[in-house]
Each structure stands twice: as structure tokens, then as C-alpha cells.
Amino acid sequence: EVQLVESGGGLVQPGRSLRLSCTASGFTFADYAMGWFRQAPGKGLEWVSFIRSRAYGGTTEYAASVKGRFTISRDDSRGIAYLQMNSLKTEDTALYYCTRLRVYYYMDVWGKGTTVTVSS
Amino acid sequence: EIVLTQSPGTLSLSPGEGATLSCRASQTVSTTYLAWYQQKPGRAPRLLIYGPSTRATGVPDRFRGSGSGTDFTLTISRLEPEDFAVYYCQQYGSSPPITFGQGTRLEIK
Numbered sequence: 001e002v003q004l005v006e007s008g009g010g011l012v013q014p015g016r017s018l019r020l021s022c023t024a025s026g027f028t029f030a031d032y033a034m035g036w037f038r039q040a041p042g043k044g045l046e047w048v049s050f051i052r053s054r055a056y057g058g059t060t061e062y063a064a065s066v067k068g069r070f071t072i073s074r075d076d077s078r079g080i081a082y083l084q085m086n087s088l089k090t091e092d093t094a095l096y097y098c099t100r101l102r103v104y105y106y107m108d109v110w111g112k113g114t115t116v117t118v119s120s
Numbered sequence: 121e122i123v124l125t126q127s128p129g130t131l132s133l134s135p136g137e138g139a140t141l142s143c144r145a146s147q148t149v150s151t152t153y154l155a156w157y158q159q160k161p162g163r164a165p166r167l168l169i170y171g172p173s174t175r176a177t178g179v180p181d182r183f184r185g186s187g188s189g190t191d192f193t194l195t196i197s198r199l200e201p202e203d204f205a206v207y208y209c210q211q212y213g214s215s216p217p218i219t220f221g222q223g224t225r226l227e228i229k
Contacts, residue, residue, distance in 0.1 A: 045165060047216065
């Protein structure tokens with residue numbers, strides 16, 4: 001079964017850091033781009049970041065709201081994608097989803113999400 | 121930045137009726153890069169349609185995507201109780217690469 005499982009969320013104070021992990025199973029992780037999306041309580045979906053597969057250069061993209069603070073990475077040998085979140089702000093509070101991206105940048109597999117709460 | 125505007129914000133219909141959801145882009149979107157998602161309360165989004173008319177695996181044929189340029193439509197014929205949810209359109213372009221519409225809530229009348 002194709003599956004993504006996020007972990008690493010929690011309550012953190014503003015200005016602190018958190019690292020999210022996304023563990024993949026059921027498919028060849030290295031062949032796919034992986035992304036992070038978030039959804040603030042009661043709000044819509046927001047793209048955060050994605051990382052292309054090695055075949056496409058392994059390049060990364062970030063939303064303007066997180067650029068310079070968040071870093072996405074991947075470990076193809078372990079099938080894990082990461083999102084390192086630094087200098088967290090209260091507006092980063094959301095449910096964070098890990099996704100698998102297909103060639104035309106639509107997301108066909110979503111994890112259940114991990115909650116990040118930034119509050120003092 | 122390509123802004124996607126979905127309408128209506130909320131659509132109230134009865135099971136058995138048909139639904140038409142609109143997604144309008146501020147600039148031309150390549151049809152290849154337009155997708156629709158369904159999200160139920162407390163659940164992750166689910167890919168419905170991509171490209172913009174190809175149904176994802178397991179999606180019933182009562183869901184149909186269409187459109188080109190700046191106007192795209194998700195049509196649901198013969199609404200089933202499980203279809204009542206929030207629907208998002210999404211595009212891939214440039215700067216920022218991925219954007220979503222604000223969503224259409226499809227509720228039971």
C-alpha cells in the first residue's frame with residue numbers, strides 16, 4: 001500500500017525550530033518529487049515546499065512565506081522527506097501534509113498530516 | 121502569481137442533483153497543470169481530477185473535469201451523500217509554482 005506518514009509536529013515557541021519527517025512506503029521513493037503543504041485551522045490549502053527527484057536535479061522550491069526559514073530535504077536510501085523549520089512564527093501554525101508529486105505537479109498521495117502549533 | 125478564484129463559495133444541493141463548480145485563473149493555465157481535490161472534514165485532501173479531465177484512480181465517473189485557458193469546471197452528476205465536501209482547484213505555474221483556489225464547500229440542502 002502506498003503510504004506517507006508524517007511525524008515531528010508539536011507545540012513550539014515563536015523563534016524556535018522544528019523538523020518534520022515524512023516516511024514513505026509502498027513505492028520507489030527516489031522516483032518522485034515530494035512536497036509539503038499546510039492548512040491553518042479553518043483555512044484552505046497552502047503549498048509550502050517541494051523537492052524534485054534526483055532525476056530532475058533534486059532541486060527545491062519554497063513559498064515566499066517560508067523561504068529562508070524552511071529547508072526541505074530527502075533521504076532516498078531511507079525513503080524519508082524532511083522539512084526543517086527555523087524561526088517559526090505564530091502564522092506557521094497549521095496541519096502539515098506530506099505529499100507525493102507527479103510529473104505535472106499534482107499531488108496523488110497525501111499523508112494524514114502532523115500538527116504544528118507555534119505559541120508562547 | 122496565478123490566482124485561482126473558485127465559485128461559488130458554498131453550494132447547497134440535494135443528493136441526486138448535479139453540481140457545477142468553477143475555477144477561474146488570473147492568467148492562462150496550461151491544461152496539463154490543473155487539478156481538483158476533494159477534502160472531507162478531518163481528512164487529508166484526495167486527488168480527483170488532473171490534466172484537467174483525467175480522473176484519478178478510484179474516482180467515480182460522475183466526476184468530470186473540463187476547461188482550458190483561464191476557466192475550468194468540475195462537474196458532479198447525481199450527487200451521492202459522500203460527495204458533500206470542500207473542493208479545491210490547483211495549478212502549477214511559475215512564482216509561486218503551486219497555488220490553490222480558496223475552495224468551494226458543497227453542502228447538503
